[in-house]
Amino acid sequence: GTSLEDTAKIADEVMERVGGIKDIEDVGGLVASASMMGGGQSESNSISFYATTKEKPSLSNEQLKKEIEKVTKDLGGELTINMSNMDMSALGSAGINIQIKGKDLDRLQKVAKDVKKIVEDIKGTQNVSDGTEDNKEELRVIVDKAKATQHSLTVAQVYQEISGKLSQAKTATTLSTDTDEYDVYVLDDANESMTREDVRNLTITAQKQDGTKEEVKLADIATFEDASGLQAISRMDQSRYMSVTAEIKDGDNIGLVSSRVKKALGGYSAPEGYEIKMTGEDETIMEAMVELFKMLALALVFMYLIMVAQFQSMRSPFIVMFTVPLAFTGGLLALYIAQMPVSVIAMIGFVMLSGIIVNNGIVFIDYANQLIENGMEQREALVEAGKTRLRPIIMTALTTILGLSTLAVGVGMGADMVQPMAVVTIGGLIYGTVLTLFVVPCIFNLFHKKEKARLREGIE
Structure with missing residues (x-):
């Protein structure tokens, strides 16, 4: 309900304060619209700001968000801040989004409030919202069909008459000049300043069967009630829906909060014909996670088959595959130390890691097999393989670790987008490489002990 002039005063103050933050390079604002694609009605009491940061900001996105909230907290009005940090862990709308589907709008609003x-x-x-905060008060006209019929009127005729009196002025003609074109509007002053009381006192022209006309007061054939109406009606799959959205508090995890929400909604019984569904970031992340797990499983299968072809054995590749869980443990430890969640981009790091870490096992097992084939004792062969292959194993891991170090530290614009992937890979390589030199020889020895035992039984 705020005028454009009052909103502009606050907007100028917001721009001045936000522009004074050291990391902000430029600030712009424009009167908001209901749709970025040009659809919907524009609002005079809502303005969107776009602020760009310097090339190398000293504050992180979260710190910058808090700083903006700090400098604007004493201003009147409602301020919502969204940071565009290219975080691939989101891949969708921010935070929690719950979709409620149903037919009746009043019932939908009630369920949304619950x-x-x-x-x-x-x-x-x-910052939980059900979308009704911006609702506008509306006057509902309920026509009594029986009373309308007594005056030879249908419900459609009554609404058509009301609509004609309430409709906005349309272009009557256009005046063209050499420099521009001007639209001409015809305004009815009586209807232009119409109030709710005027609507109640409206008269409808009804035509009787004998051809005469009758003026019928709207209040005689209809009832009125004040109600709250949605600014827009959303539809999906031929069904009306409303959304309840919520942001995640700093320091909390989208996955944990979503689980709490699902558990709480499980105890709520929705009316028959109404569906409550979790969408938004949680749904997007879960879908992405499922696809990444499929990708990871396929990668492990292909790696095993390739190594079977390389070693001409089913057992040696199986021993090498023990390096993968070691690497995953290191990746999880690295995420824990860096205080990062297991996000979609972090899962991509695990997929990468599964392909990199097996190189150490392949190098070690292949050389140990060669030494055993040349007649060396198994224990001596494992010790010799560890000594000889230590340098190439460390060099292989070190080149990858150093290559990803700048990403892991988060240096440069957009580095935080892939930072979890680098942290997972480095943590997995360090942990997996160190333990490979101890665990793989033990597993190798264990498998071959069983083989020796079987051979002895066969000889006896």
Whole structure:
């Protein structure tokens, strides 16, 4: 309800304060619209700002967000801040998004309010919204069909008459000049300043069967009620829906909060014909995770088959594959130390790691097999393989670790986008490489002990 002039004053103050932050290079603002593609109605009391940072900002995105909130907290109005940090772990809308489908709009709003209250009580959520905060008060006209019929009127005729009186002025003609074109509007002053009381006192022209006309007061054939109406009606799959959204508090995890929300919603019984579904970031991440697990499983299968072809054996590749869980343990430890969640981009790091870490095992096992084939004792062969292959194993791991070190530290613009992937890979390589030199020889020896035992039984 705020005028454009009042909003502009606050907007100028916001631009001045945000522009004064050391990492902000440029700030721009424009009157917001309901749709970025040009659809919907523009709002005079809402303005969107776009701020760009310097090439090498000293503050992280979260720190910058807090700084903007700090400098604008005493201003009147509602301020929502979204940071574009190219975080591939999100891959969708931010935070929690719950979709409620149904037919009746009033019932939808009631369910949305219930869901909003549930989500507000859950640990880790903030700024919960059901989309009704911007609702506008509306006057509903309920026509009595029986009373309207007595005056030879249908419900459609009544609404058509009301719509004609309430409709906005349209272009009557266009005046063209040498420099420009001007639209001409015809305004009805009586209807232009119409109030709710005027709507109640409207008269409808009804035509009787004998051809005469009758003026019927709207209040005689209809009832009125004040209600709250949505600014827009959203539809998906030929069904109306409303969304309840919530942001995740700093320091909390989207996966943990989503689990709490699902558990809480499980105890809520929705009316028949209404569906409550989790969408948004949680749904996107879960879908991406499922696909990445499939990719990881396929990668492990292909690696095993390739090594079977290389070693001409089913057992040696199986021993090499023990390096993969060692590397994954190191990757998880690295994420824990860096205080990063297991995100989609981190999972891509695990897929990469599974292909890199087996190189150490291949180098070690292949050389140990060669020494055994040349007549060396098994224990001596393992010790010799460890000594001889130590340098190439460390060099292989070290080149990858050093190559990813700048990404892991997060140096440069957009580095935080792939930082979890680098952290996982480096952690997995360090941990996996060190333990490969101890675990793989033990497993190799264990498998071959069983083989020797079988051979002895066969000789006896």
